[in-house]
Amino acid sequence: MSSDGGLNPESETFESQSRPVFYIGQHETNRPEPLTDDQYSLLLNTGFRFVTAPVTNQRFFQRVVDLHKAYLKEREQWAQEHGLSAAQLQNPSLPGPVVPTLTDEDTSLYPSDYIGSLAVYLSPWIDLCSSDPHIASISRQVLNLEAAYANWCGARTIIIPGPRKDDDGRGIAQYARAIREALHSAGRANIVIHMPMYREPGLDETAETLSSIFGPENGTKEDASKEIDLFTTWDSWNTIRSVCNYSMRLFVALRIPRRVPEKTLQERWFAEPLHYLTIGKDVFQPNRAGHPSLSKHHQALINHYMRLRSIPWIILCDVGPRPEELSIVAEPMAVDFPSLAEATQALKEKRKPHMPAINAHVAYMKFLERQQPPYSAMETPALTSFQDWLQPPLQPLADNLESATYEVFEGDPVKYDQYEKAIAQAMLEWRELKKPMSGEGPTPDSPRELVVAVAGAGRGPLVTRALRAAEATRTTIQMWALEKNQDAYVYLLRKNKVEWGNKVNLVKTDMRGWEGPQAQGYETLIGKVDILITELLGSFGDNELSPECLDGIQKHLARPHGISIPHSYTAHLSPISTPRLYADISSRIATDPNGFETPWVVRLFALDYVAQKVPGHPRFQQTWEFVHPVPILRTEQFVEEHGDISRYTTGGVGSIAGASGSNEHNARHCHLTFVCPTRGVIHGLAGFFESVLYASQTGEGKDPIEISILPDQIDRKSKDMISWFPIFFPLKVCDSSSRSLAFDTELEVSMWRQTDDSKVWYEWLVEVYAWVGPKTRIKVGASELHSSRKVACLM
Template structure:
């Protein structure tokens, strides 16, 4: 048997893992590899290579251009008697970089251009405080990206700012990237940034600023603590200025020392395209081969679980251009002379390069094989749903299709939990000898129970009720209600084929059902239901109107002993950063002005939970709860006394504005406080739910409730691998930035006007400025889903 994490195709041919695509980058490379050199790199195990857009000739031409400008400027000042300390004329024209020539580049349109990762010049300085150098750098960048785009390049990597800070540098850089995006029509721009400012992790090339001694960047003080979030601050500025462009991505430099978990998760939520690993990050193991620490392995494996997993670029580990030329010439010697064949150097080199695979590539391939296989929650279908937005279902207003039901039925975990809850309820009914619906005043307890499944769909819960009754030896009269006439046809057939006509089927909306008629007394009035089973829950628990549906049928539950499964459910919230989803919603606003007021069902994956768990303020906080059964003021009861309520159709403020208020008991409000010790940005609120299907009624039984949960920190304990419900996402129209040591105040309302249900939400930011004082530093606008409300 293979060990955990060890790949053995013979043991399980169906196991699969994320695939690593490995590229090579040479920081000293000035020329695009020739076809022969390119083939040599691929034969050593790499999948792709980087290619400089311009060469050393162009670099020298730009340097000479600036030197000439400085000389001309000095001569101009001397002629006018202006000394260095006096102010020069700001209207003097600056240097203009001429267009590229064939001597400035070795990059041309070719069949392999699409597989080359083009790399912009690392010597430009877009952040320079010298206006002429920053202008030259911007001109060079525009020339390069435009030419690479012309050649057919689809990916252009641009070295990021060399430093962060509060000065104008990063803003200048961001503005230049925004302009560069306008220069290219199809190519993606990838900003190359370090995970944090670890010394030695920057580009090795000199910049124009350092060459001309105009570099004002302060040296990193080794004795000073490193603020590990400054690099992310720069990235946030860049992508904000670029309005979260769908063609702007990130290449992340992995440091020698892996940072704390909070920063890892922050970068995990960003649009990663490449992870770059420098030669200095690797360590030699006992056998003298390159390797990475366990922390590096964990980080890489974590990032590779993304649907669009980043590609790996190994920097300065592969053969240089000179080595590639030498290797090619060596392999071209088909018939070496006796002297060459006897050469110890040649023999040694051929022995050590027997496989031809680069040592670093071989190690990365080893890590690829050592990954844990995809889990039950990482099937191809589920991975495809990562961060894919879906509008919530309207189960009361719309009839679902068979394929939708089939998706729901593909989750055995949910139905196993339901069956356990039903079986436990039936077993305890016997133990407690509770009065039943078919009982009489003389004999309240009757071993035969009346069970109803409301909203039966295609019948999976009906099957589980029958199985629970058989496992506990319980006699039941089973009723199944379904309003979807198409699904009802399916139920009729299933009742004959699988259930032996043991189920009484009723095509009706559960809210209008008049109740069951006992089978042994068909002429009598309706009786009550002992156990009512429903699966009306949504991603937020109540967002598919489970409370409203149960209000219309729970009057048929026998009191006080009748049971509702589920018994209760709670909604939970947590503020999150999810740039990818925000960018997706932003692209929809043109066609749908309400895009930011829609709560989306989405399998949240590439995100950062910005709040931390502290005493009294957990990361996931309960918004509200619903418990069933409950006495309610039903609409038909209201009508009998007061007449039919008039529905006010103009925009209103809830149930007390032109409506009867019969659904007011299902309105909710919460105000939650989340603690954020590190600075960041949120794009919305993640919503989850938990439900107690059944809680033991036997005193002192010591049994845990039968529960289901989609809370990230509870799902494995309560309903592991359950996939029936994805979380819900409440977006913010504008990303909300917050400084460190802040508190996020989340307010949310569940509103109703007796015809529909909607949510309203807002977030406020408070920063602590003293031991007992905090100031409000930001807030979102009030959002409302009223225009896309769930219809009752």
């Protein structure tokens, strides 16, 4: 391999597939007809896996051109015969040209065994954006004829050339409406719009359009000196997919430019439904050995995009073999009896005689495939399958979890390693600070024991870690494990006998109803817990009701020195663009009317963080915090002041109507401001959490032991932890794609954690502001107030 990323194809050997696989196809801009069977076989022998195919041929193109010419000539004759003026000829009621149906002479595409492996490419000469209503009408008719016929032939993918320019919206609106119609015409095929990443000169289609034939409208070239707005092409795509209601059958084929754009635009396209990455011949550069290669920036871009769950396929454009080369099919006798020179050359090129050599560009791309970074610990097949897959959050209080669910949680060593470190440090510092222990030994002369309780033990992983920490620190403990799930309790009983040597006191109970540990040798005396351990955290920290659960059990903590692990946790938000999730939720509204009111647990992957980090306004911002233990328990205080809580069911103490207010201290509210310098669309809010499991109490400046799923902190605090995916709060409407919002857009995010003493839910609202002066900003948009009350987490 050369220093600039090239290779000698003959020097590379096959490696095992521990990386994404490149599925490489070929597109020839000037291919007039689909390949014959023999030509298709020859092309596959050059290393390609699939090929594009036109629906119609040059004869059909000429027939359409002649049709419009005849219409224009007929209109002139009308004007001469009837004395019509130019203004009268613009009468919208005058009939326009109608494209007749296809004939067998217009196409060479027919149903075949391999039609499903062809990417059908519609005619690039149509102009759906034309301001001439007749050319736009003809283009739309051709689009529907070709799309419907390709769909009938069995094509699974139809590629449609994208608009040639990004205008003020009129032409793009026409184009978008036509694509929406094509989705109905081709009801079984995926529609792929071929778009440039940005308007780099020379990156668009080169084929002559109807508009350029019949007028100078689209024949004029863009001013090369004009500054390029990187986001205009994405604006056009956003209009197209919005008009098509985020159809799950609508995708993008992204033209890779010669000059790779800034990271912000790369991430914006990364979030879109990419089906193909297309690379033209001009993007490749010869290396020192003369072989084609790509720059380091192109390699990094491709490697990044190939990490998507649905790996985009790669189409190489105009890199050969050319149509005329494939038309030369060797005579059977010549193939059987090649000359000595032909046989020697074929052997050298590792091919059969009279077969084309492996394409140099394909060979380079296969080399690039092998040079990708291997799959990481976070890219196992199981984890990859969860990318951008919506899951309703768990209801651990209302539902009993399955054994398989526990098993998934237990497969994360990082989380339990951090818990074990926290428990061990807490035990060491307990002894170092000479805190009293609450447990009595088996005899009056026995030393005191540290009482440790795991609340919500599940199948016991935290119990195992607590016992291991006690052994490592040589701490004598009295171990308690609480579990409300009857089936999990049975498993714990067996584990206590087989693994723990009956060292654990097991109690089947909801932690909130536990009466506390009974002192050894006494039946009625209730003791205290020195270290309380739980793993009740959710993707947003508190969304699985950790605060409410700990409220019900922390009264058993020894005061003032009792320890809760975790000690605290914070929730964080960031606005994101994630078209895939928005399309997914939109598609299921008929069966799930609460889709946009549900906080979904999802492994966010194909997304764009639209907010930027600026002073005072980070990309990820904290919403609120919970700290344990709470010095004053609201429930106990309420009972002391008001008596039995059950008597207060109609509110009246400043709480939610119908609630007693005993859980009001766990309600929260935040108001955050995010800065979005580039225009875009906000589809929802990504939620994360961080937790301090244990903070040193010795005052020696030790770092706290933490876990985090914040993207900018997880590698530092709990690298490769997989127990929690982020949470996603969707938005119904929040569009900031207008050109006037290109810079200095601010998002004001309001969120509430609400409770009525029987359940907990979230409410969220996003408002969009734009600066119109040095000290003046105006509100330009807002989402609805969303509420998850109908799918609230039950207490």
